[in-house]
Amino acid sequence: MNVLVTGGAGYIGTHTCVELLNRGDRVIVLDNYVNSSPAALRGVEQITGRTFPVYEADLMDYNAVKRVFSENQIDAVIHFAGLKAVGESVSKPLDYYRNNLIGTLNLLEVMKEHDVKKLVFSSSATVYGMNNEPPFREDMPRSTTNPYGATKLMIEDMLRDLCYACKEWSVVLLRYFNPIGAHESGLIGENPNGIPNNLMPYIVKVAAGELPCLSIYGGDYPTPDGTCIRDYIHVYDLAMGHLKALEYLGHMQGAEAINLGTGKGYSVLEVVQAFERATGRTVNHKMAPRREGDIAACYADVSKARELLHWEAVKTLEEMCRDSWNFAARNGARQ
Ligand code: NAD
Ligand code: UDP
Numbered sequence: 178m179n180v181l182v183t184g185g186a187g188y189i190g191t192h193t194c195v196e197l198l199n200r201g202d203r204v205i206v207l208d209n210y211v212n213s214s215p216a217a218l219r220g221v222e223q224i225t226g227r228t229f230p231v232y233e234a235d236l237m238d239y240n241a242v243k244r245v246f247s248e249n250q251i252d253a254v255i256h257f258a259g260l261k262a263v264g265e266s267v268s269k270p271l272d273y274y275r276n277n278l279i280g281t282l283n284l285l286e287v288m289k290e291h292d293v294k295k296l297v298f299s300s301s302a303t304v305y306g307m308n309n310e311p312p313f314r315e316d317m318p319r320s321t322t323n324p325y326g327a328t329k330l331m332i333e334d335m336l337r338d339l340c341y342a343c344k345e346w347s348v349v350l351l352r353y354f355n356p357i358g359a360h361e362s363g364l365i366g367e368n369p370n371g372i373p374n375n376l377m378p379y380i381v382k383v384a385a386g387e388l389p390c391l392s393i394y395g396g397d398y399p400t401p402d403g404t405c406i407r408d409y410i411h412v413y414d415l416a417m418g419h420l421k422a423l424e425y426l427g428h429m430q431g432a433e434a435i436n437l438g439t440g441k442g443y444s445v446l447e448v449v450q451a452f453e454r455a456t457g458r459t460v461n462h463k464m465a466p467r468r469e470g471d472i473a474a475c476y477a478d479v480s481k482a483r484e485l486l487h488w489e490a491v492k493t494l495e496e497m498c499r500d501s502w503n504f505a506a507r508n509g510a511r512q
Contacts, residue, residue: 179253180204180255181206181207182197183208183255183258183280185231186231188213189356190208191220191365193415195360198221204229205231205251206218207236208234209233220365239287253423255297259281260272263326277329277332285339296346297426298333301329301353302477312440313475314478333350340430347429348433349432351419355409355438356415357377358501363504365504368508379391381510387510390462393462402444405474405475406443409443410492414490418490421486425486436482437477440478443494448494456499
């Protein structure tokens with residue numbers, strides 16, 4: 178299959194490209210490197226021993242997107258490209274709406290013109306909002322508290338409307354829980370600029386001695402140890418979920434939302450302990466006030482992914498921690 182991967186140089190995109198190439202698919206990558214670099218794609222080539230066309234292009238540039246479709250035979254698209262920092266989306270809402278919505282609209286228009294009607298879209302567990310009880314099921318009401326989440330809701334709706342209007346489209350809306358980990362080679366992984374907002378990149382920097390101490394946001398939640406619970410999923414498992422979703426597109430029509438998580442929740446303290454066990458490093462930490470917008474517990478009901486995609490996550494929390502650390506250590510984390 179010939180698969181266009183938008184945002185293919187990013188964290189989840191690179192891992193998905195590796196598994197697509199390993200399976201024998203052809204990939205074409207489109208990325209403007211706003212949150213990545215060409216070096217990540219060299220990592221993909223090194224792991225797989227394969228080369229592939231790469232377009233440095235912005236999805237907001239309609240003609241550039243058209244060129245990619247004119248120059249390649251494309252069977253399906255995996256659409257990762259988007260801005261994803263929740264906090265930044267609150268301070269720069271227009272950037273998020275413009276990039277994520279206009280980028281997606283351009284992509285869909287060009288897909289339609291070229292009669293490519295199979296799409297896997299990167300949605301997020303953030304669409305379950307603050308008012309549902311976990312485990313989160315795909316049919317629960319959706320809501321959001323920030324512009325990033327709003328773009329995911331709007332794109333999900335846009336895709337549902339498109340599928341309603343034109344029955345030839347097949348779209349899977351994958352709602353990711355908390356992706357962490359890295360390729361076991363340590364050649365690709367998550368490498369955020371500056372001080373990380375997310376838990377695992379922050380833990381890695383503390384373990385490496387680059388940041389002094391992890392602040393645990395809230396020790397008074399109604400959870401067994403008082404810290405928040407999340408459904409962490411290895412980025413390899415997530416990538417494999419995309420391969421399964423592509424297969425599923427061949428048997429379905431319309432738009433289908435599917436969770437990608439493990440179905441198991443771990444608390445912040447459990448993640449810290451698992452990291453220390455898996456790596457032998459110490460993670461200095463202290464309790465801090467709650468972070469605005471956090472919910473106590475978030476984990477997936479994974480029965481739909483199991484039934485429709487014949488997929489489930491296989492990697493353990495220890496493997497996620499080990500691979501996150503391995504990537505950082507290979508890429509110059511101070512030790
Ligand atoms: P990432 O930032 O590493 O990758 C996104 C890629 O898209 C980057 O390489 C970036 O340069 C590119 N990009 C952004 N805007 C673009 C544009 N206008 N034109 C071309 N390229 C553009 O992020 P990721 O963690 O790999 O996430 C991929 C997708 O999954 C995103 O849509 C994100 O919202 C979604 N998602 C991520 C998480 C997570 O925790 N990582 C959770 C839920 C959903
Ligand atoms: N968290 C924390 N300290 C940090 C970063 C995150 O205690 O420096 C907690 C956060 O409150 C949440 C969990 O770790 O309960 C996962 O946060 P992350 O930002 O990685 O993902 P989210 O689920 O918020 O998207």
